[in-house]
Amino acid sequence: MKNESTIPPSTAYVHPRNQTDMMGSSMMPVYQTSAFSHSTAAELEQIFKNQKPGYAYSRVGNPTVNAFENQMARLEGGLSATACASGSAAIACCFLTLLKSGDSIVAPAGLYGGTLNWLKELEAFGITTRLIADFSATNVEAAIDGSTRFVFMEIISNPKLEVVDVRALAETAHKANIPLIVDATAVTPALMRPIDFGADIVIHSSSKYINGNGTAISGVIVDSGRFPWKKSGKFDEVLPCKKFGLAAFTAKLRNSTWQNIGACLAPVHAWLNMTGLETLPLRMKQICSSAKALAAFLEASKGVQAVNYPGLASSPWHQQTAQFAEGQAGGILTIRVGSKARAFSLIDHLKLALNLPNIGDTKTLVLHPASTIFIHSDPAAREAAGVFEDTVRISVGLETCDDIIADFKGALEAMA
Template sequence: MKFNTKLIHGNLKIDETGATNTPLHLSNAFSHSSAEELECIMKGTSMGYAYTRISNPTVTSFERRIASVEGGLAATAAASGMNAIYLAIMNIVESGDEIIASSGLFGGTYTLIKNLKSYGINVKFLDNLDKISLENAIMKNTKIVFAETLGNPKLDVLDIEDVSKVCIEYNVIFIVDSTITTPYLIKPIENGADIVIHSTSKYINGTSNSIGGIIVDGGSIKYKEDKYKNFKEYSRKFGKMAYTAKLRNTVGKDIGASLSPFNAFLNLTGIETLSLRMRRHCINTLAVAAFLSNNEKVTSVNYPSLPSSKYYNLTKKYYKNGASGVLTFRLGSKENAFRFINNLKMILNITNIGDTKTLIIHPASTICASNTEREKEKMGVFDDLLRLSVGIEDIDDIIEDIESALQFIN
């Protein structure tokens, strides 16, 4: 089954009613014919559903669909993208362990990982996460390397294959957040990632109508090594499913931040058009980037598909169908940035990305407001910088709105 077909039919099970849409199971708990049956489900010795905080048929359908399109062994949904990141990390680390991460992460992710120090977890942020810097940074207690395929909003391009080789050599779990790129543009597991994360609130859903996150397990064999003693029982019992089995039986169940069945249903609806939307996002974003690059009021434009980008060669290597729908540009001052936003007519001033609509935000005063000036600089965030999530509207209308607002810039 090819990719576009998988988006619609991947791991699809038609129920006894013959409904072509996945049924929405809005039930907190599930009845069983015998005490023995429920006991087996709760022990995990038989399949079934007991309580939606643990699992739900609609959520399972969404997890199976994402696992199919990502080429993963299994997937576990979460209440939000941030929750997915937290669960993915905490399923692995213990006090005394270390995480190495890119400094170009989304501000909320950067803060989450930084704050893990309070759990006794050491954290290193690398300005350039590549083979050389990683080899110099890895220690015996390094358990995770965490990065985004494209940094948000730094838009630095991760060389997944090079980083993966180092992680294999040193037996470190490689977690990749592919929210911006989606499986339409890249499947990180095929390039060596062990775990892939999405904030499904963005491109997977596509219309900003539900919050969610998902963790895709690539089925790594690293967990069977002595370095991961907390996986010993699960590796013995579940083999390549050790990561997902542990996640579902420990922190995933304990935290209780499960995806709503209704949000899973909305995400299943959204993902069916992922290819169509992502293709249009990429085409429109490249056109906007070219327009901005030729406007004298714009001091710089950052989009990996532009030949002027320092990541252009890496982009050509990994992103043959485009570099997604996010770009950043600078206007010389915070005042100019605010004036530009305030004079837009169609483009919306919103914290999200990945919507069908074109969205803009001033990261320094919003999503990165809690970060220090030094951290913002490492993230590629400046007072005059704007992040644009380009939608799928007619490109002439997007550019017309941008051009009109630029007239108010000094």
């Protein structure tokens, strides 16, 4: 599989387009305000009528947040982006924009636990999800029926680390006249631009690698502007297809769902994400390199029963990593160590790695998923997500690779 994605150069991350400040600031200022004043009543009326560009209320629009949105749309190669208060809020707003009672979703069984919980919540609104264990194009095509409104997936699932064939699944969804929505949190545009492979909507929990240092909770939705909402014939009841055409999804998202739910991103969090974006390509390159080295070390270590990392030749999804820039496979791996007690002992003996429920930080992070983010899931759902009682998830950081390996080596020896 050839990587056909156009990865933005590092310069694009450091120099956003059309970002100027009247005072000459080299970084977009934080417009930390709830609302914006105007000299005349007529001017404010025009802004509310969308007859004149401008800002009125930060829940609806803010210059700092818009700067982050514009940069994300540019880096992903999309038409527009909408920033949200969290990754979960981004998924919720995206789904609610497209769905009504009686609709269904097709998705992999190995999704992140929080997303699986949201899919269960949707059942109260008459919206169902068909979860597929083997998320191949053939199985997805068989699961789609007349009620299906979109296919949703994580490009690298968390923590199962299944890597999907984006192009094949985009073709399958489009054959059924429905969009492909992807969660690209684990890859970021530094490794892959899913829109180049046919994805229609890209979602990130930008709290993770985009922010890069664990300082802001946030999410973002990028609309490719390529899906033919009107022509598909499946969205006239929920989207203003006739009026806005290819921009119908974003038009409803921003003017209705996102705005009325109040899922806006705080300006200071948008600013923190902008600073994180500047170093994203450099961080991802080092993180991926260290993750592969750590995975190889752990695979050869006594006391480790299994290592799951897509960048290893032993991974069932190794071939799919050819979709990513330079075949880089992300910064997350999981290991199995034999029992819950041993998993806890390993975590407790680590000196550098932090035990906390996040990924994509500058620091290496570890977690026991079964007792934390999957604690409310039933055993079958955990197993489908690649979570067992002895599973430890590792999010590799920016420490010197030798130091990361030494930390795990010492912990394994101490628990032996």
